[in-house]
Every structure is written in structure tokens, then in C-alpha cells.
Amino acid sequence: xxxxxxxxxNYSKESAIFSNTTQKIWFGVVLLFAIFLCFFASxxxxxxxxxxxxxxxxxxxxxxxxxxxxxxxxxxxxFVGIGTYASAIVGGIASTSVIxxxxxxxxxxxxxxxxxxxxxxxxxxxxxxxxxxxxxLVTLALVFIGSHxxxxxxxxxxxxGLGRKVAKLKLFGVDLETGVALGSxxxxxxxxxxxxxxxxxxxxxxxxxxxVRTRTGRAFSAIRDGDIAAEAIGINIFKYKSxxxxxxSFFAGISGAMFFxxxxxxxxxxxxxxxxxxxxxxxxxxxxxxxxxxxxGSFFYTLFPxxxxxxxxxxxxxxxxxPLNMGQLERILFGLFIILFLIFEPRGLWGIWFRLRNYFKAxxxxx
Amino acid sequence: MITFLxxxxxxxxxxxxxxxxxxxxxxxxKSMDVLSFAQPALAVVGAGIISALAVDRGFPFLPSLxxxxxxxxxxxxxxxxxxxxxxxxxxxxxxAVLTIGIDILLRTLLDSWIGVSPRYLGDPFPNYGTLGSxxxxxxxxxxxxxxxxxxxxxxxxxxxxxxxxxxYGVAMRATSFDQEAALAQGINVGRIFGxxxxxxxxxxxxxxxxxxxxxxxxxxxxFVKALRALPAVVIGGLDSxxxxxxxxxxxxxxxxxxxxxxxxxxSIIGLSLGNGFSLLxxxxxxxxxxxxxxxxxxxxxxxxxx
Numbered sequence: 001x002x003x004x005x006x007x008x009x010n011y012s013k014e015s016a017i018f019s020n021t022t023q024k025i026w027f028g029v030v031l032l033f034a035i036f037l038c039f040f041a042s043x044x045x046x047x048x049x050x051x052x053x054x055x056x057x058x059x060x061x062x063x064x065x066x067x068x069x070x071x072x073x074x075x076x077x078x079f080v081g082i083g084t085y086a087s088a089i090v091g092g093i094a095s096t097s098v099i100x101x102x103x104x105x106x107x108x109x110x111x112x113x114x115x116x117x118x119x120x121x122x123x124x125x126x127x128x129x130x131x132x133x134x135x136x137l138v139t140l141a142l143v144f145i146g147s148h149x150x151x152x153x154x155x156x157x158x159x160x161g162l163g164r165k166v167a168k169l170k171l172f173g174v175d176l177e178t179g180v181a182l183g184s185x186x187x188x189x190x191x192x193x194x195x196x197x198x199x200x201x202x203x204x205x206x207x208x209x210x211x212v213r214t215r216t217g218r219a220f221s222a223i224r225d226g227d228i229a230a231e232a233i234g235i236n237i238f239k240y241k242s243x244x245x246x247x248x249s250f251f252a253g254i255s256g257a258m259f260f261x262x263x264x265x266x267x268x269x270x271x272x273x274x275x276x277x278x279x280x281x282x283x284x285x286x287x288x289x290x291x292x293x294x295x296x297g298s299f300f301y302t303l304f305p306x307x308x309x310x311x312x313x314x315x316x317x318x319x320x321x322x323p324l325n326m327g328q329l330e331r332i333l334f335g336l337f338i339i340l341f342l343i344f345e346p347r348g349l350w351g352i353w354f355r356l357r358n359y360f361k362a363x364x365x366x367x
Numbered sequence: 368m369i370t371f372l373x374x375x376x377x378x379x380x381x382x383x384x385x386x387x388x389x390x391x392x393x394x395x396x397k398s399m400d401v402l403s404f405a406q407p408a409l410a411v412v413g414a415g416i417i418s419a420l421a422v423d424r425g426f427p428f429l430p431s432l433x434x435x436x437x438x439x440x441x442x443x444x445x446x447x448x449x450x451x452x453x454x455x456x457x458x459x460x461x462x463a464v465l466t467i468g469i470d471i472l473l474r475t476l477l478d479s480w481i482g483v484s485p486r487y488l489g490d491p492f493p494n495y496g497t498l499g500s501x502x503x504x505x506x507x508x509x510x511x512x513x514x515x516x517x518x519x520x521x522x523x524x525x526x527x528x529x530x531x532x533x534x535y536g537v538a539m540r541a542t543s544f545d546q547e548a549a550l551a552q553g554i555n556v557g558r559i560f561g562x563x564x565x566x567x568x569x570x571x572x573x574x575x576x577x578x579x580x581x582x583x584x585x586x587x588x589x590f591v592k593a594l595r596a597l598p599a600v601v602i603g604g605l606d607s608x609x610x611x612x613x614x615x616x617x618x619x620x621x622x623x624x625x626x627x628x629x630x631x632x633x634s635i636i637g638l639s640l641g642n643g644f645s646l647l648x649x650x651x652x653x654x655x656x657x658x659x660x661x662x663x664x665x666x667x668x669x670x671x672x673x
């Protein structure tokens with residue numbers, strides 16, 4: 001159907017991952033641009049982009065459980081922590097105080113996800129019985145229980161205030177920490193991390209996009225839109241709610257395994273309530289229940305501090321002259337953005353993008 | 368026996384503090400179906416205003432306490448009017464996240480004001496008796512804790528009379544029962560929302576004072592204490608005021624007993640529970656209770672239409 005991209009003649013075409021050629025081309029262009037950035041962007045931006053990519057992996061996970069399946073989860077940071085420590089045990093270096101087995105990345109990356117999703121499954125009997133705000137509060141409790149366990153389980157986490165080193169970057173026996181020569185070009189650790197996160201991000205993104213159009217994805221939306229009605233039409237609530245939790249924890253675990261390889265070490269105090277709330281906020285700012293939303297949200301959240309810095313520089317405002325320091329300024333604006341998006345654009349950044357796209361699609365006509 | 372009584376008394380005074388925040392939570396939840404995560408931040412705001420007036424400006428303590436409580440109430444209703452009124456009818460989760468946003472906002476501003484070193488509130492309680500405490504039959508009672516208990520009892524009885532007898536109390540109950548029907552009866556529902564937040568703010572400020580008064584001091588971590596009222600609300604049921612009080616007593620006593628008996632407990636289980644386990648115990652209890660009663664002990668079961 002040339003020239004009529006909105007016309008679908010069969011169902012499988014409409015539900016395809018890329019429903020038209022334009023989307024395929026755009027995906028390719030963005031992907032190429034992202035790979036291109038790896039070689040030309042400065043170290044600062046590469047680190048920021050890596051964090052953004054990893055955040056989006058974690059937030060896609062949260063989006064599965066909160067956006068698609070409609071279950072409030074305030075403990076996503078806890079599952080990220082589980083993933084971090086699982087990978088640190090399997091792939092980290094043992095020392096006098098902490099355990100570690102120094103295995104290959106092929107093992108620790110999937111294992112961190114699997115262990116996190118197992119924890120998700122263990123608490124499933126509680127989370128499935130609850131709904132709405134009570135569920136949110138129980139997951140809130142999970143954050144506190146988690147941070148207590150993390151700071152007291154010294155043989156794994158190194159204890160509060162001390163922390164430990166995370167998993168070693170070693171893929172198929174090749175040590176990536178020191179960098180790899182790629183022909184005449186030398187890839188250093190940050191660039192390798194960026195490329196790995198990019199691969200991870202693309203795979204999980206396509207995975208989520210695929211999940212939405214499967215039987216499981218449809219069951220999730222049915223549960224979100226009305227769980228009693230979903231049960232009445234024969235959806236096994238227990239199975240799908242717990243699998244939503246397990247899936248989201250898997251994503252959290254994987255991203256958690258990668259998160260701290262950037263800095264190399266992790267302290268148990270990181271996994272606080274605010275850390276978990278960051279994920280919720282990213283999903284809300286990006287647009288809950290959409291595939292692209294968490295991606296937009298993560299990039300917005302991570303690139304935002306850089307934008308503030310740029311703004312301060314262009315207006316020649318000295319950082320010391322401000323009544324608040326950078327971290328506080330960031331947090332205040334972060335809180336404000338949560339509030340403003342919820343009030344004025346509940347569909348988040350995705351909603352803005354959606355309207356812009358439709359505006360230009362029909363341009364110069366209004367619809 | 369003395370240890371037990373000491374733990375009980377300390378647990379009860381904690382319960383009093385929690386119950387004040389918890390009632391605020393329940394009032395807001397009942398009237399507008401909003402779970403306000405901003406309540407702990409409001410409690411700390413109250414304490415912060417007292418400290419700013421009484422210590423930094425050198426005001427006498429009692430007027431600054433009253434001003435602070437009043438201002439917190441006003442701030443609370445301003446927050447409701449600006450941020451929450453546009454959200455009426457939105458999904459509960461969005462509104463809850465919005466209050467988290469308010470909480471982040473308030474807390475960051477406060478943290479930057481509090482700074483690194485803890486602040487005193489300038490209250491006279493530590494000067495009474497020996498280090499602010501007196502002794503009855505071997506039990507060490509702090510003046511601050513005792514007054515917290517008394518204040519909570521007084522405030523709760525005033526509130527229950529207010530809900531039963533006064534015009535606005537009845538209007539509030541009508542609003543929480545059915546907003547549209549209340550509107551049809553000529554009740555100004557918006558004003559009721561403002562009033563509910565005002566009362567919740569006042570209660571939060573009281574609890575904020577008792578949490579940070581005396582030697583407890585106001586620091587960047589004070590707000591975590593107020594957040595511990597959340598399990599109390601959940602145990603009691605989100606929409607029940609007696610539930611909030613019972614939940615607070617359960618949480619307070621647990622915390623008191625665990626703090627005193629953790630060592631014995633650990634030797635029975637044969638496992639180290641870690642530092643500060645008493646602060647975690649409330650959440651564990653909440654977990655257990657929610658498994659058996661998903662709506663809390665006193666909460667009404669939600670009737671859903673498919």
C-alpha cells in the first residue's frame with residue numbers, strides 16, 4: 001500500500017514491531033547515529049549516554065509491571081540492587097571481607113537478571129494479593145527491608161559506608177577493563193561499556209515492543225484495565241501478575257549488574273528510597289504504558305543535569321553564586337517536573353512527542 | 368519487669384507521635400482518596416519553622432511553636448490548592464506519585480536549609496528534671512515523651528468531638544462518604560479539602576516537633592522517622608481513624624520492645640539481625656499483616672464494580 005502508511009490490510013502487519021518503512025528507517029538512522037557517537041563524543045557525554053541507556057533498560061522493566069500490568073511498584077531500585085550484588089558475587093573479585101567468583105560476563109549478566117526475578121517471584125504471593133495503594137506501600141516496605149539487608153549482609157555487600165567492587169568486565173575470557181584494540185582503533189573501557197549498554201538497550205527495547213503484542217502483553221493490559229474483568233474472561237491473575245513482577249525484576253537485575261561497572265564500586269546506601277523513586281519518576285515523566293516513554297524519560301533524566309550546566313555556562317552564572325548546590329537544584333527541578341508532568345501532561349514526554357508527530361504528519365492541515 | 372515497662376512506655380510515646388501523622392494520612396485518604404507521601408516532609412517543615420523562629424530568631428518557644436504549627440497547616444492547604452486540586456479524579460497512583468514529587472521538593476529545600484549539623488528546636492523540655500526526664504518506680508520517663516502522649520490523647524479527643532458535633536466535621540464525614548452527594552447537599556467540597564489538609568498539616572507539625580524536640584534534634588534524617596507512620600496506617604487500614612491509632616500503637620510498641628529485646632531475640636533465633644533492626648520491625652509486621660488482611664485490620668474492604 002504505497003503512500004498510505006496508516007492503512008493495514010491484515011492484523012500481523014499492524015502488530016509488527018515496525019509497522020511501516022519509515023519506522024524501520026528511523027530506527028536504523030538512530031542506531032547508526034548512536035554507534036557513531038561512541039567514536040566521536042567526548043568521555044563525559046559517553047558516560048552520560050551509557051547511564052541513560054542503562055536507566056532505560058531498568059525503566060522498561062518498571063514499565064512492564066507498572067505501565068502495562070498496572071501494578072504499583074516502588075521497589076524497583078531494590079531489584080536493581082539485587083542484580084548488582086548477584087553480579088558482584090558471581091563476577092566480582094573476592095577479598096578478605098567480601099565473596100566473589102570472578103566468572104565471565106556470559107555468566108554474571110544473565111544470572112543477575114535471573115536471581116532478581118527469582119526474588120520477584122518469591123514475594124509474588126504477597127504482591128499478587130494486594131492492589132492499588134496497599135501494593136505500593138508493601139513495595140515501599142521492601143525498599144527499607146532491602147536497604148537494611150544490604151547494609152548488614154557484609155560478606156556480600158561490604159557493609160554500609162564501605163561498599164565493594166562490582167563484577168569484572170570480562171567477556172569470553174577477554175579482559176575489557178583495560179580496553180581492546182579494534183584494528184587500528186583503540187576502544188577504551190567506557191566506549192566498550194557504552195556499546196554493551198547500547199546492545200542491551202536495543203535488545204530489551206525490541207523485547208518490550210514484542211511483549212506488548214503477545215498473549216502475555218495483552219493479558220497484562222487486561223489486568224491493568226480491570227483485574228476482576230480480566231479474571232472473568234479467563235486470565236490467570238496469579239500467573240500473569242507474578243510473571244509481570246518477575247519480568248520487570250529481570251530487567252532491573254540486568255541493568256543493575258551493568259550500572260556500577262561504570263564507577264567500579266557500589267555502596268549499600270545507594271539503594272535508598274529516593275533511588276527507587278527515580279525509576280518511578282522516569283516512567284511517569286516519560287509516559288507510563290508506552291514503549292518509547294521510558295527511553296525518553298531516561299534520557300531526559302540523565303541529560304538534564306548536563307543541560308543545567310550548559311544553561312549556567314551560557315548565562316554565565318557562577319555555581320557558587322546560587323543558593324543551592326547542583327545536586328539540590330537538580331533534585332528540586334526533578335520534583336517539579338514530576339508534579340508538572342502529572343498535572344499538565346499525564347502521558348509524559350511520549351504524549352508531547354505523539355502530538356508533535358501527529359502535527360507534522362498532517363502539516364499544513366490541522367488534522 | 369522494669370525493662371519491659373520502660374520499653375512499653377517508650378513504645379507508647381512513639382505510638383503517640385506516629386498516630387498524629389497517621390491520622391493526617393487517613394483524613395486525607397478518606398476525604399480525597401489520596402495517599403499523601405508529603406506528610407513526613409510537612410512534619411519536618413513544622414520542626415524547621417520552630418527551629419528557625421526559636422533558635423535562629425530568638426523568639427520565645429511557645430509562640431514560635433504555635434506560629435509554626437499554624438504555618439504548616441496553611442502551607443499544607445496551599446499545597447492542596449495548587450498541586451492536588453487539578454488532580455481530582457485522576458488515578459490514585461498518579462496522585463500518589465505527585466505527592467512524592469511534592470515531598471522531594473519540600474525535603475530538598477529543607478535539607479539545604481538544615482545543613483550538615485543537626486539543629487535544636489529551642490524547647491525547654493531538656494531542662495526539666497535530670498536531663499529532661501523523671502523517674503517513677505525505676506522507669507525513666509522523658510518530659511518530651513510524656514507530653515507527646517498527652518498531646519496526642521488531647522488532640523485525638525478534640526478531633527473526634529469535632530467530627531461528631533461541629534458543622535464542618537459533619538460536612539467532612541459527608542464528603543468522605545460521597546463527594547457528589549455532598550456537593551448536591553450544598554457542601555463546599557473544595558473548602559473541605561483545604562480544611563482536611565490544614566488539619567493534617569497541623570497534626571504533622573505537632574508530630575514533627577515531638578520527633579525532633581529535645582535531644583532528638585532536627586537533621587536530614589528526621590523525615591525517615593515520620594515515614595514510619597506509613598506502616599501504622601497500612602496495618603490499621605487506610606480509611607479508618609481508630610485503625611490508624613491501633614496501628615500506631617502496634618508499630619510503636621514493636622519498635623520499643625525490639626529496641627530493648629533485640630539481643631535476646633537474636634540469641635533465640637541464632638542469627639544477627641543487624642544494627643537498627645527495631646526501625647525495620649514495623650515494616651516486617653506490616654508485611655505479615657497484609658498477607659492475612661490485605662485491607663488492614665480495620666479497613667473496609669473495597670467493593671469494586673467490574
